[in-house]
Amino acid sequence: MLRRERHAVLRVESEDDQPRDDRHSVFVPSLEKAVSLLGAREVPATAFLSGQLLQDLQHLLQLQGLWPHTRFALLARSEGTGGRLGGVLGGAAVISPIELGADVVVASAFGEQVEGVWRLQEENLLLVRYRVKAGDTLAGLTVSRLDHGYGLTVLTLRRPGQERARAMPSPGHVVAVGDELVVLAGLSALRRVEQGAIRPPAWMVSLTLPQPLDPSLAMTVRQCLARHLGLSPASALALLEEGERVRLPVDPDCGALLIRDLDHQPIGLALDPLPLIPAGPWDGGA
Numbered sequence: 001m002l003r004r005e006r007h008a009v010l011r012v013e014s015e016d017d018q019p020r021d022d023r024h025s026v027f028v029p030s031l032e033k034a035v036s037l038l039g040a041r042e043v044p045a046t047a048f049l050s051g052q053l054l055q056d057l058q059h060l061l062q063l064q065g066l067w068p069h070t071r072f073a074l075l076a077r078s079e080g081t082g083g084r085l086g087g088v089l090g091g092a093a094v095i096s097p098i099e100l101g102a103d104v105v106v107a108s109a110f111g112e113q114v115e116g117v118w119r120l121q122e123e124n125l126l127l128v129r130y131r132v133k134a135g136d137t138l139a140g141l142t143v144s145r146l147d148h149g150y151g152l153t154v155l156t157l158r159r160p161g162q163e164r165a166r167a168m169p170s171p172g173h174v175v176a177v178g179d180e181l182v183v184l185a186g187l188s189a190l191r192r193v194e195q196g197a198i199r200p201p202a203w204m205v206s207l208t209l210p211q212p213l214d215p216s217l218a219m220t221v222r223q224c225l226a227r228h229l230g231l232s233p234a235s236a237l238a239l240l241e242e243g244e245r246v247r248l249p250v251d252p253d254c255g256a257l258l259i260r261d262l263d264h265q266p267i268g269l270a271l272d273p274l275p276l277i278p279a280g281p282w283d284g285g286a
Helices: 031-038 053-066 081-088 097-109 143-150 187-195 215-229 233-240 252-262
Strands: 010-012 026-028 045-048 071-074 113-120 123-131 153-158 180-185 203-208 245-250 268-273
Touching: 010 031, 026 031, 031 053, 045 053, 053 071, 123 187, 143 153, 143 187, 143 252, 180 187, 203 252, 215 233, 215 252, 233 245, 245 252, 252 268
Parallel strands: 010 026, 045 071
Antiparallel strands: 113 123, 123 180, 153 180, 203 245, 203 268
């Protein structure tokens, strides 16, 4: 099928395993030989199909370091091993290599670089490096939106040209094209990012402004809206020009920071939860 689509295929197999009727693929006897033969060529995809999961997972993680832009697939013989072993061992936490391998491979298939795995509350949390490109589902969103909308915990953020990354960026920090993020996320969160299935804000902040609005107060409100909600100054100004009452959907942490900074101003402030949102494609990791 790959050859019919005009893809070159390099197969790593022993001579004993090579099919006699396949004279169109290039065969090499080892992974090391394949890496040497490919050199600096771009490798769009790699599949591990031996069924020897631990060995294949080790090779996969090794190649991820060499080929960060390659997509990987891995064959697993069975599922659910971790839960069954945990029950046999008296409820001990057991990491299933099959489930772990599947999570790492699926994350890699989304085109992201997996740099580590943490086990927390029976879930494999992946340490993933994102490089934000134009059209990405992360571009233009605040750190708070990545957290509450997708379920990503942003650990570091580095702008283009910056030597060092910023650790734990503020919730109102806007992610831009060219940024590099390191996030901690479960597989369901990575799926939501891939699908662009972001959950909307669940809280509403209300501002009641005195009329007419004093220019210095307007400037303070604009700056706070821009700082904590990721709004541009022009967008913040347009909101203030709508009238006495401003209502905005927000994430709770950003709303709390906004109210904290405006609490001493002559403004009516309220932060309230919105009605419960029905389950959508962001729930369940489907």
